[in-house]
Amino acid sequence: MGQQRITRAECARVAALARLELTEEELERFTGQLDELLGHVAEVEALDVEGLAPTMHALPIANVLRPDVPGEVLDRDEVLARAPLAEDGQFRVPPVLGEAP
Amino acid sequence: MSDGALDKPGLGVPADTGWETVVGLEVHAELSTETKLFSASPNRFGGEPNTHIDPVSLGLPGSLPVLNQKAVELAIRVGLALNCGIRPSVFARKNYFYPDMPKDFQISQYDEPISVDGWLELPSGKRIGIERAHLEEDTGKTVHIGGAGRIHEAGYSLVDYNRAGVPLIEIVGRPELRSAEEARQYVAELRAILVAVGASDGKMEEGSLRVDCNVSVRPAGSDRLGTRCEIKNVNSLRSLGRAIEHEARRQIGLLAGGRPVEQQTRHWNEDEGRTHALRSKEEDHDYRYFPEPDLLPLDPSAEWVEEIRRELPPLPRDRRLRLGEAAPSADAGHIALAVERSLDGLALAAIGGGGLPERVMIHIVQNLAGGAGMLDAEALAGLAQMEEAGELTATQAKKVLAVLAESGGSPQDAARALGFEAMDSTELESMLDGLIAENPEEWSRFCEGDAKLTGFFVGQAMKATRGRADGKAVTQLLISRRG
Amino acid sequence: MTAVEISEAVRSGQRSARSVVDMSLSTIGAGEAEVHAFNLVAAEQALAQADEIDRMVAAGEDPGPLAGVPVALKDNLCTRGMGTTCSSRILEGWVPPYDATVVELLRNAGAVFVGKTNMDEFAMGSSTENSAFGPTRNPRDLSRVPGGSSGGSAAAVAAGFAPVALGSDTGGSIRQPAALCGVVGVKPTYGLVSRYGLVAFASSLDQIGPLAATVADSARVLDVISGPDARDSTSIGDPQPPVSATLGDGVDGLRVGVLAELSGDGIAPDVAARVRAAVGALEAAGARVAEASVPAAVYGLSAYYLIAQAEASSNLARYDGVRYGLRVDAPSTPGMNTATRSAGFGDEVKRRIMVGTYALSAGYYDAYYGRAQKVRTLIVDDFASAWEQFDLLVSPTSPTTAFSLGERTDDPMSMYMSDVCTVPVNLAGQAAMSVPYGVGDDGLPVGVQILAPALGEPVMFRAAAVLEASLQ
Numbered sequence A: 001m002g003q004q005r006i007t008r009a010e011c012a013r014v015a016a017l018a019r020l021e022l023t024e025e026e027l028e029r030f031t032g033q034l035d036e037l038l039g040h041v042a043e044v045e046a047l048d049v050e051g052l053a054p055t056m057h058a059l060p061i062a063n064v065l066r067p068d069v070p071g072e073v074l075d076r077d078e079v080l081a082r083a084p085l086a087e088d089g090q091f092r093v094p095p096v097l098g099e100a101p
Numbered sequence B: 001m002s003d004g005a006l007d008k009p010g011l012g013v014p015a016d017t018g019w020e021t022v023v024g025l026e027v028h029a030e031l032s033t034e035t036k037l038f039s040a041s042p043n044r045f046g047g048e049p050n051t052h053i054d055p056v057s058l059g060l061p062g063s064l065p066v067l068n069q070k071a072v073e074l075a076i077r078v079g080l081a082l083n084c085g086i087r088p089s090v091f092a093r094k095n096y097f098y099p100d101m102p103k104d105f106q107i108s109q110y111d112e113p114i115s116v117d118g119w120l121e122l123p124s125g126k127r128i129g130i131e132r133a134h135l136e137e138d139t140g141k142t143v144h145i146g147g148a149g150r151i152h153e154a155g156y157s158l159v160d161y162n163r164a165g166v167p168l169i170e171i172v173g174r175p176e177l178r179s180a181e182e183a184r185q186y187v188a189e190l191r192a193i194l195v196a197v198g199a200s201d202g203k204m205e206e207g208s209l210r211v212d213c214n215v216s217v218r219p220a221g222s223d224r225l226g227t228r229c230e231i232k233n234v235n236s237l238r239s240l241g242r243a244i245e246h247e248a249r250r251q252i253g254l255l256a257g258g259r260p261v262e263q264q265t266r267h268w269n270e271d272e273g274r275t276h277a278l279r280s281k282e283e284d285h286d287y288r289y290f291p292e293p294d295l296l297p298l299d300p301s302a303e304w305v306e307e308i309r310r311e312l313p314p315l316p317r318d319r320r321l322r323l324g325e326a327a328p329s330a331d332a333g334h335i336a337l338a339v340e341r342s343l344d345g346l347a348l349a350a351i352g353g354g355g356l357p358e359r360v361m362i363h364i365v366q367n368l369a370g371g372a373g374m375l376d377a378e379a380l381a382g383l384a385q386m387e388e389a390g391e392l393t394a395t396q397a398k399k400v401l402a403v404l405a406e407s408g409g410s411p412q413d414a415a416r417a418l419g420f421e422a423m424d425s426t427e428l429e430s431m432l433d434g435l436i437a438e439n440p441e442e443w444s445r446f447c448e449g450d451a452k453l454t455g456f457f458v459g460q461a462m463k464a465t466r467g468r469a470d471g472k473a474v475t476q477l478l479i480s481r482r483g
Numbered sequence C: 001m002t003a004v005e006i007s008e009a010v011r012s013g014q015r016s017a018r019s020v021v022d023m024s025l026s027t028i029g030a031g032e033a034e035v036h037a038f039n040l041v042a043a044e045q046a047l048a049q050a051d052e053i054d055r056m057v058a059a060g061e062d063p064g065p066l067a068g069v070p071v072a073l074k075d076n077l078c079t080r081g082m083g084t085t086c087s088s089r090i091l092e093g094w095v096p097p098y099d100a101t102v103v104e105l106l107r108n109a110g111a112v113f114v115g116k117t118n119m120d121e122f123a124m125g126s127s128t129e130n131s132a133f134g135p136t137r138n139p140r141d142l143s144r145v146p147g148g149s150s151g152g153s154a155a156a157v158a159a160g161f162a163p164v165a166l167g168s169d170t171g172g173s174i175r176q177p178a179a180l181c182g183v184v185g186v187k188p189t190y191g192l193v194s195r196y197g198l199v200a201f202a203s204s205l206d207q208i209g210p211l212a213a214t215v216a217d218s219a220r221v222l223d224v225i226s227g228p229d230a231r232d233s234t235s236i237g238d239p240q241p242p243v244s245a246t247l248g249d250g251v252d253g254l255r256v257g258v259l260a261e262l263s264g265d266g267i268a269p270d271v272a273a274r275v276r277a278a279v280g281a282l283e284a285a286g287a288r289v290a291e292a293s294v295p296a297a298v299y300g301l302s303a304y305y306l307i308a309q310a311e312a313s314s315n316l317a318r319y320d321g322v323r324y325g326l327r328v329d330a331p332s333t334p335g336m337n338t339a340t341r342s343a344g345f346g347d348e349v350k351r352r353i354m355v356g357t358y359a360l361s362a363g364y365y366d367a368y369y370g371r372a373q374k375v376r377t378l379i380v381d382d383f384a385s386a387w388e389q390f391d392l393l394v395s396p397t398s399p400t401t402a403f404s405l406g407e408r409t410d411d412p413m414s415m416y417m418s419d420v421c422t423v424p425v426n427l428a429g430q431a432a433m434s435v436p437y438g439v440g441d442d443g444l445p446v447g448v449q450i451l452a453p454a455l456g457e458p459v460m461f462r463a464a465a466v467l468e469a470s471l472q
């Protein structure tokens, strides 16, 4: 496989960014699997893509716009009835700890 | 304009200590559309929580964004009004977790914004560069319950997604402002432009206009930028000035004391009149921007942009010039105020309709702070003419104006309804007879040439008629009686 | 009975929709315990829908081209009032407050929804073993996987539970299970079918398409679900001609290329043999056959894994325990997000979210995601050159026939290889379908993949019909 592409620490950092908590065993296993996978997909590194534009979409379409006309809204009670926790017509969450970044 | 912060002892590092303040502003304005940026639920301030929601603005699985044409049009108007180039643009996802963000990513324009490289001219004529103006969606609102509403002490939080997905334009100005006053003028001018082009209502108190200030200081004459702090929670023009002054003084205090300024985001506390550092959680902010795959590129045609440019209403700067020409004796501040209140059109029409510019401008500046209401230009011109002819006193005119603003109609009718008909001369004569009889001593002194007594008799006449008498007419009469 | 036969019988009043649905439900009742094709069987709702169809027929109204046809829906399609889980604990019990566009279209065409089919969690997998609710088994051999991620839909059709089903295909998730279960599976051109209401895996690659026992049935369903949709920005704005109309037009004179890169190494010999037989059948029907080359296709899998996972990592961020689905409580919102996601997602989903997060993160974007999008350009360009010479391309759908349950679960790389022939099509946004073409040495079905340029569905279906007929 050659040099390691992703370390355990990087794997842990990525998990935290994605709001996933891994057990020691999972961290170990995922690091190995991610490393193998990244080693495989790294074949794209060998390709000469200099000067090529990225393809975000296969569709050659632009400027899809919607008229500014109000449509239906969801029924709040129906939506909140399915929420994990609601109060006063709102979604209730534990303390958020800080402002949005 | 400086207040509060100036008086605080210890913070009083005056501006002549050889430091220069550098300010760059990021302004978020909610666009005045009927619906959200990417979905058809209403874009409306207030309302019961979570009633302006649809699958898209709630980030439900399977929902997809579709771009609002009106929002794009308004963004182009703003871009053009700020002298920006309108460019092909791409929406990107800015990924981070926060409960008021329904998808846990914000759709925003990142490296390819719709408008770039413009400028805004302050009333002083100084131009401030605009780096970019881009479209993005707003988040919902989180209310913190318990701990006096403070985020770190709250017991829990409640989330309302009514605002989620409301279209925003983020206008990023270059750090070319050099004082709190300039920053204040910049925001006032920007707000006037946004309102003038119909892009936003510009209400800072409702949060439809939000300003983040980047403030740094440096030795006067230096061309290097100092370490900046970003100040959030500035909710009025007044706070803006105060917050920048406070922050500049804080930084000068640090640097003057040999301590460095730390790059931070700081929160403006209006009640305490100071900024404080936000405890930023030790979390990695790696937004992982990438092009939003559910949306296609936006490339407004040159024809569309030109059409929008053609239909752009006159901008505040031009409107100030025009009103200034029509009312040459009015001071610049009053002209600016008339434009800021969007009363310049009314003023121009009233002046054009025969109202004396000075009288029209007095009403515009002093008596119509709440807006013109039902008052039309013809009525305002008529009112000014009645005053000029002595048919109404200034006090009466103000009352008539209030009626006209409230329910419209002609100033003649309103004056009559208020009982403000000018007294005829026989009525005035007999009243004067009475006054002379009651005050023989004063009358003889007046006749001997003591001009101060003119005021005495006019005052007595006003008192006797409860203000109905016209001072000018009384004076005329007094002089002719004296012979 | 095929869907076409059912709808004709129901529309003409020869047969009641209720009797059709009853039969479908009793077939499910008999076989579902072994196959486990469904996460939810909606018997009551289906019967009510059937009665409504019958009422319309009695009233002289036309219920539409799928009158009374039982349809199985992949469990990542939003159905108002009917649970939608994506086979994930994180969405268990979630009932969407709205219908996907395809669901609306099917309903309006008279289709009856018999249930929601099992799948790999969030469509991430190639065997339907990554379901939080247990694997689906291949009705042709219960010890084998049905393929995935639309394994439940393919199995439902193969087992005769419903004549047609809908699946979603991000990298082969319709075609590969169709091949492994011996049914027809169609991945339409990107944008032909609205994605509104399809729970996203990878937005720039996902497409909804039909699985059916016959080519004509899949054509009829495609005609119903395709078309412009103002709620999906990536929907193609112009209506396309129906594929059913030209189904019998044959392949005489068509230029057919045999895709070299996807037919060589790594393809099981028995699968390769069936593909050769299919090519022979097309040639016999008048097609001009030659070898074709799409050199960049071999990089498809790598580019696909980076792009799909990057998009998925962002698409799946919303499962945070705040608004819907599972919540595992914790003293803070970030903690609650983490606890919820850690408990709610299975291993494969976590692995892919991690890959995608990594591929987009600061310092790696250009090397991974950015580069993959450029490789995608290479693939698009190579296909474009091929389309200058060919009307259609042919390859195997899957390198092997159905493998055994558990055989590849411990080795993600070997599982990913199942998609090697199918992913290039998604990257290029083109159309492709898998048509069953006999069996391999193990007696299990082999699928032949027909590839067409964007919006080449009518011609693609003509070839599929020729292959189907050549087996009779």
Ligand SMILES: [Mg+2]
Residues within 6 Å of the ligand: B026, B170
């Ligand atoms: Mg910003």
Ligand SMILES: [Zn+2]
Residues within 6 Å of the ligand: B028, B136, B170
């Ligand atoms: Zn912003």
